[in-house]
Amino acid sequence: MATRSGAVLASGTANAAKFVVAALAFTAAYAGLSAYGIASSAQAPAPAAVSLSAEETPVTTALTARALAAGTVTVSALPAGPGCLKPYVARTLLINPDPGRTVSYSWKLARWSPSAKTWRTYFVDYSGFAGARGTAEWEATVSGNPGWYRVELAVEGAKTVKSDRFQVSC
Template sequence: MSTTRSRAALAGGTANAARLFVAALAFTSAYVGLSAYGNARSAAAPVQTVTLSAREMPIARPLKVATSTSTSTSARAGAVAVTAAGADGCATSYVARSLLAEAAPGQGVIYRWRLSRWSPATRTWRTFLAEHGGFAGSEREIEWRPRISGNPGWYRVEVLAEGAGAVRSERFQVSC
């Protein structure tokens, strides 16, 4: 009797093993099929041609080079004058001057200098350097000496007085 039971258990176990094998095979086939379907959907996108273009910017007038630290350009109200400070071929220091007057007597003036750099990528002027200042009095010639080192491009200087709009210089090019 023991032999019959062993054969029945063996036959039942083999049947269970066969069922498990078939189930594992079905699961594996389904997984491989879904994986192949997913890869087929992620085919490479068609090639697109991109045309790049460049636009010319007109040359601004060159900066006058100041040979001394004295005021070489008289400041005017409503304008910012910028000169290069240095006689070498690659000036890194610039002098910006303007004339500010207080809006109301006894109020004083709070102002901000801003050196902006042209960004060809965004086609906007971005702040490169900034400095704040102020004075008490009716009118004063103000001066700022920003330094540009190793960053060629187009720049402009702005002065923004509290309660007034921005006054901008002409743009100028730094080549080294």
């Protein structure tokens, strides 16, 4: 009888160990799928061209050397990406009249429509900051759509500031 009880106890322990391993595997799979679901439900970031920092340094240095002024938007081209990807960076200086309050602002890339004879929204992005002043920078990429563009900055409680127009060709 003692050997039969030992065999039952040993097989029960083995089954319990298999159950624990199966439960851990299920939990790990569930956690992985949950993380995948959370990651895939997040808003996709705006497409951006990837470039080496060594390529971007001269453009950034040139922008930093130029004094930014409140009420103006400066647009500069970044090194072109593969194919017809044309990345641009827009920068300005924002001054907050009430540093204790957050300022919201939006960037808009507008494209000239020759048929409608008006500027049409091509791409929009929203942001904000808190503090007395801040440098705002925004990167936008035009892909395979040549024409005339401009960047518009709309700051909450202020008039919209527009950059000079620039031509994108492919």
